[in-house]
Amino acid sequence: MASGEEESSVEEKENNNKRRTKSAIATAWLTFYNIAMTAGWLVLAVAMARFYLQRGTHKGLYKSISRTLKFFQTFALLEVGHCAIGMIRTSVIVTGVQVCSRIFMVWFVTSSIKQVQNEESVVLFLGAWTLTEIFRYSYYTFNLLHHLPYFIKWARYNLFIVLYPLGVIGELMTIYAALPYVRKSAMFSMRLPNKYNVSFDYYIFLILVMLSYIPLFPQLFLHMLRQRRRVLHGEVIVEKDD
Amino acid sequence: MKHYEVEILDAKTKDKLCFLDKVEPNATIGEIKSMFTKSHPQFYPTRQSIRLDPKGKSLKDEDILQHLPVGTTATFYFRDLGAQISWVTVFLTEYAGPLIIYLLFYFRVPFIYAPKYDFTTSKHWVVHLACMCHSFHYVKRLLETLFVHRFSHGTMPLRNIFKNCTYYWGFAAWMAYYINHPLYTPPIYGEQQVKLALIMFLFCQIGNFSIHIALRNLRPPGSKTRKIPYPTKNPFTWIFLLVSCPNYTYELGSWLGFTLMTQCLPVAFFFIVGFIQMTVWAKGKHRSYQKEFPHYPTLRSPILPFVL
Numbered sequence: 225m226a227s228g229e230e231e232s233s234v235e236e237k238e239n240n241n242k243r244r245t246k247s248a249i250a251t252a253w254l255t256f257y258n259i260a261m262t263a264g265w266l267v268l269a270v271a272m273a274r275f276y277l278q279r280g281t282h283k284g285l286y287k288s289i290s291r292t293l294k295f296f297q298t299f300a301l302l303e304v305g306h307c308a309i310g311m312i313r314t315s316v317i318v319t320g321v322q323v324c325s326r327i328f329m330v331w332f333v334t335s336s337i338k339q340v341q342n343e344e345s346v347v348l349f350l351g352a353w354t355l356t357e358i359f360r361y362s363y364y365t366f367n368l369l370h371h372l373p374y375f376i377k378w379a380r381y382n383l384f385i386v387l388y389p390l391g392v393i394g395e396l397m398t399i400y401a402a403l404p405y406v407r408k409s410a411m412f413s414m415r416l417p418n419k420y421n422v423s424f425d426y427y428i429f430l431i432l433v434m435l436s437y438i439p440l441f442p443q444l445f446l447h448m449l450r451q452r453r454r455v456l457h458g459e460v461i462v463e464k465d466d
Numbered sequence: 467m468k469h470y471e472v473e474i475l476d477a478k479t480k481d482k483l484c485f486l487d488k489v490e491p492n493a494t495i496g497e498i499k500s501m502f503t504k505s506h507p508q509f510y511p512t513r514q515s516i517r518l519d520p521k522g523k524s525l526k527d528e529d530i531l532q533h534l535p536v537g538t539t540a541t542f543y544f545r546d547l548g549a550q551i552s553w554v555t556v557f558l559t560e561y562a563g564p565l566i567i568y569l570l571f572y573f574r575v576p577f578i579y580a581p582k583y584d585f586t587t588s589k590h591w592v593v594h595l596a597c598m599c600h601s602f603h604y605v606k607r608l609l610e611t612l613f614v615h616r617f618s619h620g621t622m623p624l625r626n627i628f629k630n631c632t633y634y635w636g637f638a639a640w641m642a643y644y645i646n647h648p649l650y651t652p653p654i655y656g657e658q659q660v661k662l663a664l665i666m667f668l669f670c671q672i673g674n675f676s677i678h679i680a681l682r683n684l685r686p687p688g689s690k691t692r693k694i695p696y697p698t699k700n701p702f703t704w705i706f707l708l709v710s711c712p713n714y715t716y717e718l719g720s721w722l723g724f725t726l727m728t729q730c731l732p733v734a735f736f737f738i739v740g741f742i743q744m745t746v747w748a749k750g751k752h753r754s755y756q757k758e759f760p761h762y763p764t765l766r767s768p769i770l771p772f773v774l
């Protein structure tokens with residue numbers, strides 16, 4: 225009996241050590257990730273500001289930063305993975321929807337449809353995204369290092385009230401501006417007859433994407449408001465049970 | 467005979483919702499739920515979750531009061547499961563939809579395709595065959611719901627019917643639109659491909675039905691007992707040697723056959739989504755078999771022999 229007890233407590237100690245190592249690796253990786261992302265979005269912000277100050281116009285701005293933007297925005301896919309494996313305790317679905325909508329905008333709208341790259345609405349959503357992400361990633365970084373300045377916390381949970389709607393407006397205006405070019409070129413579309421017996425109209429798809437903002441945006445915005453109340457005012461929010 | 471007193475508290479707010487005195491020791495949870503409905507008529511029994519602990523598992527209707535770890539004054543916690551709807555109702559609705567919707571496209575009812583095609587029929591024989599297979603499949607499902615299946619739970623949450631019907635009806639419309647389209651392209655390898663696909667489809671339909679019958683016979687009428695299913699004299703059930711949920715295995719085979727038969731990408735998507743969902747269900751069922759039966763056959767996989 226005694227040897228049995230010893231064995232189980234050795235196992236427990238081994239499991240505890242494994243857990244502690246895993247958690248240390250996770251923390252180290254997340255710290256690196258968040259520092260890298262903060263840096264990336266800072267670089268984007270500086271590049272955009274420099275372009276505008278030097279040229280005096282926003283025309284050509286998107287083209288100049290598009291590779292950096294693609295890199296860092298796509299890298300954010302990892303965040304979905306973090307949630308999926310439990311490294312981060314956030315809903316996979318919420319994170320997934322947000323990252324996917326960003327990737328969609330970057331790869332399938334602005335980068336693919338060159339004619340909309342010089343629209344003002346592009347600068348609008350890029351500005352909103354950049355500011356939001358700089359504060360978001362620096363918030364995570366400081367949090368992980370246990371040295372969070374109140375200003376960063378305040379900014380992360382208050383600026384979104386203005387930046388989120390502005391970003392959405394920029395995105396919607398850009399997609400709307402793209403519609404005539406998509407229709408004319410029939411890009412990404414497939415017509416019948418074909419051997420897969422399927423069809424896809426990218427023009428209609430973009431319209432459906434715009435419509436989807438109507439149910440999705442309020443939900444994501446309210447989610448952020450709930451987070452804000454919890455973090456800034458310590459309120460315990462009882463989430464609706466699924 | 468000592469009577470029990472039962473108090474029922476709200477699991478979230480801990481408010482006293484109901485107090486029952488002079489409850490028989492051999493009363494079941496089901497009977498207690500009926501008594502609770504008397505004082506709270508909006509909470510019919512299938513909507514009640516009664517547990518010993520506010521965050522614990524629900525007690526079963528068959529559980530008997532005196533066999534539970536409670537004193538003579540028992541405290542239970544109540545959680546509202548929300549409006550409920552019977553499984554039979556949900557199944558009948560979600561299966562009748564695809565049956566009807568597919569036929570609307572097959573008969574080219576107006577406002578779907580260009581007006582010159584209204585009420586015409588496809589010139590490809592595979593399209594007629596596909597309609598027969600699709601319709602047969604859903605008629606089979608409806609009949610099984612009415613005459614074969616024995617359900618453990620009577621009800622499920624009401625919102626499931628909207629979710630489920632959107633899935634089944636939506637996919638049925640999407641598939642049917644392309645298969646019955648005037649510009650439909652028949653399978654590349656022609657008659658050979660369709661014949662092979664048809665054999666696969668029929669084989670798996672018979673297999674799936676055999677499994678449903680075998681599962682039904684495991685359970686006497688009106689009971690909710692759970693037993694390990696084993697192969698019977700019917701060769702289609704011999705797959706139980708290798709798989710825990712062969713009903714799902716055969717279902718996958720049927721839809722794979724239908725995909726090959728129609729060579730239609732939306733059907734392939736339907737197959738893939740179904741594959742993912744059924745694998746999740748099969749793994750859950752496999753795990754609960756293993757937990758409930760300590761000597762559960764080790765050769766079995768959840769859904770695909772040796773693989774998944």
